[in-house]
Amino acid sequence: MNFAETEAYLLSLGNEVSAMKLGLDNIRILLAALGNPQNSYLKVQVAGTNGKGSVCAFLDSICRTAGVKVGLYTSPHLISITERVRINGVDINESDFARLATLIRSTAETLVESGTLEYTPTFFEQVTAIALLAFAEAKIEVAILETGLGGRLDATTAAKAEIAAITRIDLDHQKYLGDTIEEIAAEKSAIIHAGSRVVVGDQYFEALNVILARCDKLAIKPFADCFSDKLALDMRRGSVVAVFKTEREIYHDSDLGLLGWHQLENAKVAVMVAETLKYEFHLPIDREIVLEGLENARHKGRLEYQGGYLFDGAHNVGGAKALVAYLQEFETRPITLLFGAMDDKPVADMLELLVPRAAKIVLTQPSNERSLHYDELLEAMPGDRTNETTFVTDSVANGLDIAEAVTPDDGIILVTGSLYLIGDVKREVAKRS
Numbered sequence: 001m002n003f004a005e006t007e008a009y010l011l012s013l014g015n016e017v018s019a020m021k022l023g024l025d026n027i028r029i030l031l032a033a034l035g036n037p038q039n040s041y042l043k044v045q046v047a048g049t050n051g052k053g054s055v056c057a058f059l060d061s062i063c064r065t066a067g068v069k070v071g072l073y074t075s076p077h078l079i080s081i082t083e084r085v086r087i088n089g090v091d092i093n094e095s096d097f098a099r100l101a102t103l104i105r106s107t108a109e110t111l112v113e114s115g116t117l118e119y120t121p122t123f124f125e126q127v128t129a130i131a132l133l134a135f136a137e138a139k140i141e142v143a144i145l146e147t148g149l150g151g152r153l154d155a156t157t158a159a160k161a162e163i164a165a166i167t168r169i170d171l172d173h174q175k176y177l178g179d180t181i182e183e184i185a186a187e188k189s190a191i192i193h194a195g196s197r198v199v200v201g202d203q204y205f206e207a208l209n210v211i212l213a214r215c216d217k218l219a220i221k222p223f224a225d226c227f228s229d230k231l232a233l234d235m236r237r238g239s240v241v242a243v244f245k246t247e248r249e250i251y252h253d254s255d256l257g258l259l260g261w262h263q264l265e266n267a268k269v270a271v272m273v274a275e276t277l278k279y280e281f282h283l284p285i286d287r288e289i290v291l292e293g294l295e296n297a298r299h300k301g302r303l304e305y306q307g308g309y310l311f312d313g314a315h316n317v318g319g320a321k322a323l324v325a326y327l328q329e330f331e332t333r334p335i336t337l338l339f340g341a342m343d344d345k346p347v348a349d350m351l352e353l354l355v356p357r358a359a360k361i362v363l364t365q366p367s368n369e370r371s372l373h374y375d376e377l378l379e380a381m382p383g384d385r386t387n388e389t390t391f392v393t394d395s396v397a398n399g400l401d402i403a404e405a406v407t408p409d410d411g412i413i414l415v416t417g418s419l420y421l422i423g424d425v426k427r428e429v430a431k432r433s
Contacts, residue, residue, distance in 0.1 A: 055165060085131045164196045
């Protein structure tokens with residue numbers, strides 16, 4: 001398959017969430033048939049509700065700063081599927097992606113025909129296999145794996161990472177993971193296995209109790225002791241300058257490359273993982289490297305400014321709260337909210353937080369089969385909104401036209417509610433530039 005054929009084939013497998021099949025048997029069998037490429041390097045798996053991608057971005061930057069060969073696997077992508085697989089800070093090229101996808105498709109089809117596999121591996125399973133195989137070919141030293149959904153039955157968990165990092169757990173994806181924080185924490189903490197080194201970020205006590213019980217059951221002492229103190233704000237860009245203190249090190253004047261107060265939590269997790277890599281696995285990651293890595297980290301689609309746009313992938317209540325806190329601190333310009341979301345999200349609660357910050361609101365639908373119809377978004381709007389302030393459309397391109405038309409010259413367009421929406425808007429903006 002060439003790259004276009006590869007994309008068409010993977011998309012034919014169905015939406016990566018609605019068509020997923022949670023479970024590890026298929027991906028384990030597929031990886032075994034590929035020679036278990038994941039066993040040739042050290043792995044860090046990051047799970048949690050919010051902050052997974054930011055922790056991965058910090059860690060990737062720290063590893064590259066240290067000269068450690070690193071692979072990064074994240075989801076979803078914004079524009080190109082190749083964004084999901086990065087090696088030493090560079091997206092996998094289309095020809096390599098297509099070559100590996102062809103091999104994995106052929107292997108999977110053979111396994112299905114022989115009855116070894118019960119069903120054709122899903123979109124996410126096959127892309128995960130592509131990443132793990134690409135990392136082995138590149139002879140990386142460390143792979144950073146962002147959990148797709150949950151943890152216990154997510155395809156990334158089949159890699160059996162030596163380090164498990166868990167960011168703050170909150171309510172999200174209840175349809176798949178459970179209705180309470182305790183149930184969701186049980187799913188996510190299941191990435192911890194016998195022999196894991198475990199890093200735990202700030203947690204609500206309900207989640208922390210579940211995580212600690214999992215560690216206790218496996219006789220594991222988690223690393224959760226990292227103190228942070230806000231020193232200042234870099235008012236040029238809204239980033240936090242902080243100090244981090246663990247039992248071993250003090251990291252003075254850490255100027256975080258990712259924006260917003262909430263990044264303190266994520267940076268703490270990254271610092272603890274970096275120390276685990278240094279002291280448990282003897283990688284050359286000293287204090288100055290950690291500081292430089294934290295400062296140089298970047299994360300597309302998360303509090304990312306691009307011209308007259310601010311992109312943020314807040315897709316649940318926790319993300320919306322963090323976004324609003326940032327806006328209150330750093331944005332004085334009139335805001336036009338361009339909002340779209342998936343059908344399993346608490347949009348009423350999200351809009352209740354976001355709408356008061358906006359002068360104009362444009363509701364639209366990302367090009368994803370799970371997108372919530374704009375009529376349902378309109379019904380979820382808080383309070384009385386007039387035709388002069390609220391606009392609806394089923395087209396992202398039209399939504400962008402409306403947002404640009406109603407935003408004053410001194411204003412900014414905030415695109416949020418879904419990373420799929422951000423991808424759609426970025427593609428449309430690129431076409432127009």
